[in-house]
Amino acid sequence: MLALKELKNGGVAYIFGEDMKDFAKSLFPVIASKALGEQEFLHPKRSKTLDDVKFAIESGKQNKHQLKLSLNVPKTTSFVPADKAELKQEAHALIAELCAKDGLKFGLAWTKAYRILADSTGFDVYSVKPTVVRGKPCLIQTVIDHGKGGDFCRALRRYLDKH
Structure with a gap:
C-alpha cells in the first residue's frame, strides 16, 4: 500500500504499508537530502571537511545554520593579565564558563x-x-589583593581544560 495524504497544516505525508516498510526507510534519507539541500542524511557518519565548509560558504548554502569555527587551544597557555581590573574580568569570564x-x-x-x-x-x-x-566582602578582590589572581585564573583554566 502507498498513499499520499494532505495534512491540516498544508503539508503532505507519504503513507507506506507494512509490506513497504524497508523501502520507506531506505527512501527517507534521499527525500530528506533533496528537501534540505544537503547530503547529511545520505552520509550520516561522514564529517565535514574544510572543502565542504568552503563550498557551503561560497555557494551560500548556509540557509538556517550558522557556521561556527573554533580552535581547540588549551586555555592554560593563554596570557594572564597583570592589571587588577583585567584579572577580575578574566575571573568572571572563567566562572561563567x-x-x-x-x-x-x-x-x-x-x-x-x-x-x-x-x-x-x-x-x-x-x-x-x-x-x-x-x-560587602568581595572574595575575588581578596584573592587579587593577596597576589593570587594569576594563580586563580591559571588553576581555573587547567580545570576547564581537563574537564
Missing part, C-alpha cells in the same frame, strides 16, 4: 573555583580576612 560546563549556579561556581585555587596553590580565601568593597 565553569557554570556552563559543570551546570552550576553562579554562587556554587565561585565556591568551587576557590576550592580549586586552594587545592592547586594552598591559598584558602576563606581563612583570610576578606577585602570589603562597597560595604
Whole structure:
C-alpha cells in the first residue's frame, strides 16, 4: 500500500504499508537530502571537511545554520593579565564558563573555583580576612589583593581544560 495524504497544516505525508516498510526507510534519507539541500542524511557518519565548509560558504548554502569555527587551544597557555581590573574580568569570564560546563549556579561556581585555587596553590580565601568593597566582602578582590589572581585564573583554566 502507498498513499499520499494532505495534512491540516498544508503539508503532505507519504503513507507506506507494512509490506513497504524497508523501502520507506531506505527512501527517507534521499527525500530528506533533496528537501534540505544537503547530503547529511545520505552520509550520516561522514564529517565535514574544510572543502565542504568552503563550498557551503561560497555557494551560500548556509540557509538556517550558522557556521561556527573554533580552535581547540588549551586555555592554560593563554596570557594572564597583570592589571587588577583585567584579572577580575578574566575571573568572571572563567566562572561563567565553569557554570556552563559543570551546570552550576553562579554562587556554587565561585565556591568551587576557590576550592580549586586552594587545592592547586594552598591559598584558602576563606581563612583570610576578606577585602570589603562597597560595604560587602568581595572574595575575588581578596584573592587579587593577596597576589593570587594569576594563580586563580591559571588553576581555573587547567580545570576547564581537563574537564
